[in-house]
Amino acid sequence: MPKGHAPRLVFWVAVLLFALAAALSLFYYLSPRATLRITTGPAMSPAQRTISTFIHVVSGSHPFIRIEEVPVADLSASAKALEDRKVNLAIVRTDVAPPSNGQTIAILRRDVVAIVLPHGSPIKDAAGLARKTIAVPEGALQTENQHALDDILAYFDVPAASVKRLVLPLGEIGPAMRAGRVAAALAVGPIGPGQAVDVVASIAKAMKSPPQLLPMDQADALVKRFPGFESVDIPEGTFKAHPPVPDDTVKGLAVTYRLVAPFSMLNVVAGAIGRSIFKTKAKLAALSPGGTQIEAPDLDAQNPLLPVHPGVAAYLASGDQSFFDSFQQYLYIIGIPLSLLGSLVAVLLGLWNNRRLVQDQNRVFRLLTLADEALTADSAGLERIETEFRGLVADCVNKLADGETAADQYPVSSLAIDHARRSIERRKDGLRAA
Template sequence: MRKLALPVGREALLPLGLAVLLVLGALTAFQVTRPTTLTIAVAPEGGTEPALLRAYADELARRRLGIRLKVLPFAGVRESAEALKAGKADLAVVRPDVAMPGNGLTLAVLRELAAFVAAPAASGIKGVPDLAGRRLGMLASRTADRTLVGDLAAHHGLELLTEAASGSAPQTAVALVPVAEADVAAALGAGRIDALVLVTTPTSPAARRLVDHVRAASPDGEVTLIGVPDAAAVLARWPRLQPVTVPAALFGGNPRLPAEDVATVGSSYRLMARADLSRSLAAEVTQHLFEMRAALAETVPAAEDVTHPAYEDTADATSARLPIHPGAIDYYEREQETFIERYESWIYLVAILAGGVGSTAAWLRQRLGRIRRERIEVATARLLELRSEARRETDRARLEGMAGEVDDLAASIARHALNRPTEPRTLAAANVAIEAARSTVGRARAGTG
């Protein structure tokens, strides 16, 4: 007896296309909404910049923003710059006069440094040439600071002696004497140093304390601040430095100290990004840093020193010796990409996938409906075949088999009708075929009895 083999594999495989499209849509949504983690190289060890950027990373995570920072610490800014250059970091703290990565573009200035000398007025030191043969006190400083002071001294024809013996320095040199902050006033009073050189942020509390120590050691309480008057020439020789102005009356208003603005040069600690970092990510990192500045300053006062790099226009910003990242410029000029612009490609992809999912779902519904109809039609055709065969069959055993097959086909049609929508016309035809087949088989069985 021939058994009916209904197609069962196609209906199970057809939803695969829809499932694939749904997975692609979910992956796209995940890609758009998941946070982006950037690696940031921080230095110098023990400095204010690592503390600031760790606090920034923590605040980004606490607010659950779309950017996350993975902090990678280094001992010095030369190493952090190398990490950015080698592609080991997306962002880095860079001091340009120490090491400038060729692929680094500025996002923000974390801290500006100014080089200037504070001397008791009674010392007679009025300018850099007056430092010849003198002893300059300097806090236990970093190598980069000593290098900067040495370059400035060399520009004025003076040799910087970092291991000078006691007593006056030669008239062609200036001696650099390490001194602790607490010993500045005593060292000036005892004549161990004649003035104090600072490489620091002029507005910082530390700078104010040091100037106060010099004032305390001055017999008349007056202090002279000396900068670098020929800053343009210095910057021409060392283009990675920058002009800095110490504002008048910064260290006191009565009497004013300094009496007038003091022009000098200095360096800066900068937050830099890889040049190939997307504009939208660079803009977002810059935006969040400035928006969080006040909150960060509550725990890390150095956040107050964060500022934007100075530039005249976009062309100046991108062609400067220390160029600014286009993404940071977008933030500064309020031209950041909108959500639509940033994820335009993804949105188009989602739209295409959504259209594809809809079309595929409609096709699958149509296809599955046709398969269900075909199954019932095949069963109906077989019932009609059994009816014809039963009219000619005289073997009772074979008629018994036909009766069983009719029952099986009826059960199969019933299951499809219960579990899936079925066209009434198709179901009505199947019912007629069932009744006709049963009636014919039944009469044939009675005739053989």
């Protein structure tokens, strides 16, 4: 590389780094902090309504976060989209094809899986459903709910094909049971307003007596075989206050809807999403009834199907302090290399400037040396000295023109050139006189 090009290269590298830093800063302040793609869940499902409300709240509270909705056909497709890395967040249900790479950000909803029987029914456990007809409430999740029923039947060695299903609107389930068309009804809903409460109300109204829930006394064992379920206690009066349904606390099963992220998501990003959800829960509840059902995942759960994301776990364990510590850690990770790179550029520039100064000083010293040699040189020696002198003068002029010689070195170089020229001319005059 020509000598004059090296300092230019270093200069332009420094300019490029500065421009890059300025562009990144401008991007940070003027563009969205993050763009997240999230599945919306099945149309008209409670989870979809909750997520839509969450997107609305986040867009208003955090203008630097942009959320793109990705419609999916069902919960299986939602989980598949996360596994295929097509989305950053997905709504999944623990008993429906949970993604292998998923980790929990938040629990959006916990639904009890209940089998409702008419008062005085001879059916005592799920095995008694064999060769019976069960009503399935019509809705967006009727296929997923029947899959949950199949798992329960499989545990009790009841062939799924031996239990006939009759899909009915909620209001028709009670009359169908009164007419003897169905022996039981499947209800999947939260402990609170939802499908389970509506099914119980329909049956109670039609039968003129409170229904009863099929107890799941073997729930703990069933969960070990089908980890998509959870074992829960259903308190007295959960689905009807007077007369209470159930009439005593019974063992039951539940499934959870979760907002899930891939394990590859940075901890600081997952923590920020979890923090946004839990901090805005009150606002979400005010806009959507489903907001009241949002809860933090259990950090003490043993061998969970969808473990808590480490970023969310750190936030839940230590609160905002943990979140900001994680954020600061990432700033250090990015800032330290940039700082080291800037220091390296400064060192290189300093070394180049020192080298340039040494070259200027050596050139001046050589001019002074030529002036001394010229005073005693013979004709041949003087010609050699004059040739070298002209080369040094040309080099000085070129360096000065290219900006490679500092301005404060110009007077020194000029004095050295003038001194050498006078010595050479004086020796020429002496040789001619001799």
